Amino acid sequence: MIVSSWNVRGLRGDGKLRMVKELRNKYKLDMVGLIETKMQVVTRFDVIRIWGNDGVGWEYVGSDGASGELLLIWNDLVFSMNNCYKGERWLCVKGVMLKRRFNCSFILVYIAHNRTEKNHVWEELSYIAGLCQTPCCFLGDFNEIVHEGERKGGTSLNRSAEEFKIWIQDMNLVDMPLSDHKFTWFRGCSYSRIDSALLSLEWLEEFLESRLRGGPRGLSDHCPIIMENRKLACGPRPFRSLDSWFTHEGFLRMVNEEWKGLGDKPFTDKLKALTIPLGRWHKDKFGEIDKKIVKFEEEIKRLDDMVSNGVYDGTMEARRKALVTCCERWYVRKELH
Template sequence: MARSFWGNSSFMHAFSPSRGASGGIMIIWDVDLISQNRVSIHDGFVAIEVVWVPSGILVNFIVVYAHQGISNKRLFWNEIYNYISNSAGECIVMGDFNEVRDESERLGLIFNMSSARVFNDFINSLDLFDVPLGGPRFTWSDKWGSKFSKLDRFLVMEGFLDSFPHLSAMVLEKNIPDHRPILLLEHRVDYGPTPFHLFHSWFDMEGFENIVWETWATKMVEMELTNPWVIFKKKLQLLKSNLREWNSNHRVMAGSKRKNLQDFLESIDNRLMEDEGSAYLREQRVSLLKEMSDLDHLDLVQKAKIQWGHRRGRDL
């Protein structure tokens, strides 16, 4: 079964058997990239301690299928907490957490604030970073399309981000299963040597070129400046300030645009689930997903650079 998933024989795997029709967990890894130290099978999660061969760092991959019920979850989070606290190396926790962090991550279901608070306390107690997910807002839905939740995610330690600074994550198409698959990858982008953080993606955004031209055309009249190098430095400082303000405004507009696209997509999904679909609606849906993916890609690239930069004390 594992070989049928993987496609070749260059792998190892570990699993926790299912209970009835649900509850099973399987991890498969590439032996050319991962050197296994130990495997730990627990009730609700499987953990492997490995050496990441390309860099030689020690990593714990923890795949979860969380329990139901707040009391069971509290015990479950404590068990993972104890495992991580007693482990060497960096940790990444991934899978179906059966829980949301706030009310915005649930639609059509009752939000349990107490259960969410316990989950957030678990995340905060270990200083885990919740990797932002691009794509659709929710990772689970019922077959009627009336209930939605963000149950699946990647939680990583800060040291993991230092070793893999170009992480991004994307929610993929769902098809038949009730959970959407989510993909974590490291996407390196070479921005080249620049005097300050200037994103290549800005060149394709509306208004960027005008900001640069208008700033550079500004006359530096204060103190009757005549030295070309002083004028250059002053204009560069002004350009930095104007670009920060422009980028902030653009992100607000992009967020509003993505919200409108998401609402439109959900309305189309509801119509498709009610058998009111047509070829035109399906074409619209594909076009919306492409537009959202383009927005998410730009946003994830910038978030990754900004957040990693802040963590390393760099001043934007």
């Protein structure tokens, strides 16, 4: 099962929606947790727009004007929810991974900046973990570091970070190392690793090959984090399509002609054979859009890496904002093409 969390800093607008869809398709996500959606109410229509199809389950914590805005969406053929618990700063779904019949709980978190509020949330999460009585995965924006090197200029942990570290130890959780990113949050010349995935020992006993990596942050100042268990990545690849195909003039005509040309082959064989002309058509019609999006994301990451290594001047933030604006325009173009 492949799971991601991302502080998207607002989910309104076609650019942000396309950004999340790209993440889901690129990493073949089975579950995604979105933080700071800035949505007071979430409907099935909203979820389908975000996820791309109707085979989903979801739960959310709406905005109260000061905190929260959490949304957890999952493929209901992969995970089945049995129960749900909610707090102002966290969202817990308890259920079973269907393929392995593994009972577990996912807890999406968005922790406050205030130390007193943080300690209150640590107590709530301890209670919820005890209530669920299952292996747990805590993931999200913790607004706190665990090690000195996870924040710019960090040489020691403050009191709040020490208390967070003690809570992790008391809960017997493992802070998963991030394999390909040093930091997950950037703003100007500031940066830190405040987005994390914490796994219980029982979870790691079941999934010894769990790993955590980062994705392109695109239009947000946070990078998404992606946790995957390679043992579950097996079986045939599903047939996938893009929403933008169906709004492109000539797509249905091309499919109809190719389908007729395949004759009387069995349905599944025709679907498999259709992937070849579909791939050629997608590359011809959308290849430049994909290349431009990747180019902008790579340039944003290059600037982030420069900031991480201490290279910063007054022009870099302006360049990054310009790149984000261009990236958003191409996301929207791909959505509406």
